Amino acid sequence: MSAPDATRPIPVAVFGGTFDPVHHGHLRVAWEVAEQLGCEVRLLPSARPPHRAVPGADAEDRARMLELALAGQDCLSLDRRELDRSGPSYSVDTLREMREELGPDRPLIFILGADAFRALPSWHRWHELPGLAHLLAMTRPRQRLDKLDPDLHAAMVGRWTGMTERLRGEPAGRVMVLRVTPLSISSSLIRAELARGRSPRYLLPAAVLDYIQARGLYRGT
Numbered sequence: 001m002s003a004p005d006a007t008r009p010i011p012v013a014v015f016g017g018t019f020d021p022v023h024h025g026h027l028r029v030a031w032e033v034a035e036q037l038g039c040e041v042r043l044l045p046s047a048r049p050p051h052r053a054v055p056g057a058d059a060e061d062r063a064r065m066l067e068l069a070l071a072g073q074d075c076l077s078l079d080r081r082e083l084d085r086s087g088p089s090y091s092v093d094t095l096r097e098m099r100e101e102l103g104p105d106r107p108l109i110f111i112l113g114a115d116a117f118r119a120l121p122s123w124h125r126w127h128e129l130p131g132l133a134h135l136l137a138m139t140r141p142r143q144r145l146d147k148l149d150p151d152l153h154a155a156m157v158g159r160w161t162g163m164t165e166r167l168r169g170e171p172a173g174r175v176m177v178l179r180v181t182p183l184s185i186s187s188s189l190i191r192a193e194l195a196r197g198r199s200p201r202y203l204l205p206a207a208v209l210d211y212i213q214a215r216g217l218y219r220g221t
């Protein structure tokens with residue numbers, strides 16, 4: 001973890017997803033962000049993702065699996081706000097709500113996969129995002145973030161930084177690329193293994209797998 005600066009509150013980073021179920025790919029990425037940026041990371045499961053099929057496990061089960069996965073450490077935490085909301089959740093509304101809670105000065109970091117970052121121009125009121133949070137685009141080794149959509153490119157001019165200190169020292173408005181360790185794991189792979197009657201052991205925390213088996217989740221998906 002980077003040395004904490006006692007004069008500034010530590011940044012809050014938000015990592016959204018379906019987490020259906022949470023797995024070691026998610027957890028490793030969240031952990032690396034916490035370590036590299038010296039921030040806390042809140043994992044934010046979505047209730048009804050605007051762009052995705054209906055999840056296989058309900059909101060309560062997905063939240064419970066996250067709680068089990070996060071036990072025993074205090075850098076990563078579960079944020080339930082989207083689960084308790086009815087209807088679709090838009091990132092812009094969630095970040096606005098978090099900004100109100102954190103106040104104007106605390107750094108807020110929105111974590112995105114490189115593909116999600118590229119697709120930002122299709123998101124609801126995406127132009128407002130940099131006013132609310134820093135954007136952190138995660139890439140894999142040798143993956144480049146070039147040839148961006150012209151609107152996205154224009155909106156990011158002057159915002160790019162390679163210095164984590166910039167993110168820690170300002171509340172919002174910067175864009176950074178962070179290289180993370182690629183783990184070739186996905187929730188859909190885990191659901192498919194379970195549906196075929198095979199075990200996804202070691203792709204996700206043992207406590208999460210025990211919960212899935214005890215509740216009989218994902219048998220028919």
Ligand code: ATP
Pocket residue numbers: 016017018019020024025026029112113116182183184185186187188189
């Ligand atoms: P599915 O297979 O159902 O599409 P998923 O495994 O991609 O699910 P999500 O909950 O949709 O999981 O992902 C939430 C976030 O986690 C996204 O930003 C996604 O890019 C990221 N993510 C998912 N799997 C990995 C992984 N193995 N390594 C790094 N990031 C990941």
